[in-house]
Amino acid sequence: MDPQKKSRRPVRRTFHHGSLRKALLEAGIELARDGGPQAVVLREATRRAGVAPNAAYRHFASHGDLLRGVRASAIASLALAIEAEIAAAPRSKRPAEAARNNLRAVGRGYLKFALTESGLFRTAFSVPDRVENDADSAKTGRSGLNPFQILGVALDRLVETGVLPKARRAGAEYLAWSAVHGLAYLILEGPLSGASDKEIHALAERVLKMVENGL
Amino acid sequence: MDPQKKSRRPVRRTFHHGSLRKALLEAGIELARDGGPQAVVLREATRRAGVAPNAAYRHFASHGDLLRGVRASAIASLALAIEAEIAAAPRSKRPAEAARNNLRAVGRGYLKFALTESGLFRTAFSVPDRVENDADSAKTGRSGLNPFQILGVALDRLVETGVLPKARRAGAEYLAWSAVHGLAYLILEGPLSGASDKEIHALAERVLKMVENGL
């Protein structure tokens, strides 16, 4: 592999970087990871890529454009985290129970990601941007679905197994997402920011149960 | 009243402003109202107050300090909006129903404020800052309670009237707040940002019902 890609230092033999877009994106993701959306600074990204500030404009129209790129990647990471949690969910022979476990795994994965990757999580939702039927593959996980779509599939399974009446399926994404996202916010930047892991875990389970009962 | 307070223009006869702190705060609130937290720019606030940038540092330790002040005011506005909605809630002779109406009014007031004053709303929750048992009077409404405390009172009434089992009272604030705040987010910056008023209204009622059933 080309040596300049590995080294973070601004040591670059060739004039051309080769894959600057990717390097900037990765630097931006790094910045977002520890520091949130505010920390995604165009000049710093170029510095880390060992390149002049203006070089970024060959690959991104603006700072906001770079941030949107980082954001898309953060959403994809979230999708992966949810998928991982789904894969690790307890199996069940009974379809209804399995579907329920599945939905809970989605919520748990969402919350786990919010807590362990709070910088990326905050970045993912810092800028208004449509997600729902967005086919942008930069935002999807292994399954090719974005987080919103993963949630949709989980709800569909709930309907198929008779747990959720079909009449209440429409818009159910929004109810579930509201509750879980709200809790994530309270923990990250709200009054629950000082709560212990145990308290948080207990609350998370209550919220998931509330969603299950209240859909 | 002193003439320099009314005029926005940097026409100021006297060297001393007189009430610069207040003027800066009001300018900051104005900025936040249309533009959100990002728009609260220290230099612009001083410009509107007709004063040199550095003058702000006599009253605020930093830009963040000013932002916190604006934020406190935004929270107070939210409290007032909720109180107004409570006052306008349908009355009922039956205590249980009255308590339920009361809680719904809290949620509705919260969402209404988020939608009609989105800049202030986003500012209110942009910076991590404890609220729950915060006695800071800058954040309270007419009743002397901050939004979180108002919600707490509503839940207490639910327990008193037997609607909510006492065992489930602890931490119920967080469940309710999660759901409503999450919905507000989805509408303001998430996938529901393009939804019609009717859709939003319907979803809001569903979320409130979910909370009621799921607490």
Next chain:
DNA sequence: GTGGCAAAGTGTACGGCGTCCACAACAAGC
């Protein structure tokens, strides 16, 4: 090969931001 061209970097510069320091205008008390 070589000449030319588009693509991808660099350099310089501008205005805006938050903030620091030294200084000037003022209000109040001795």
Next chain:
DNA sequence: GCTTGTTGTGGACGCCGTACACTTTGCCAC
């Protein structure tokens, strides 16, 4: 009326995003 502490001014610094003009480079047609 002079002193002293408070409050506002002026100028400067180092960041930021971004525009414009320039150079270096890879590549393709001849």
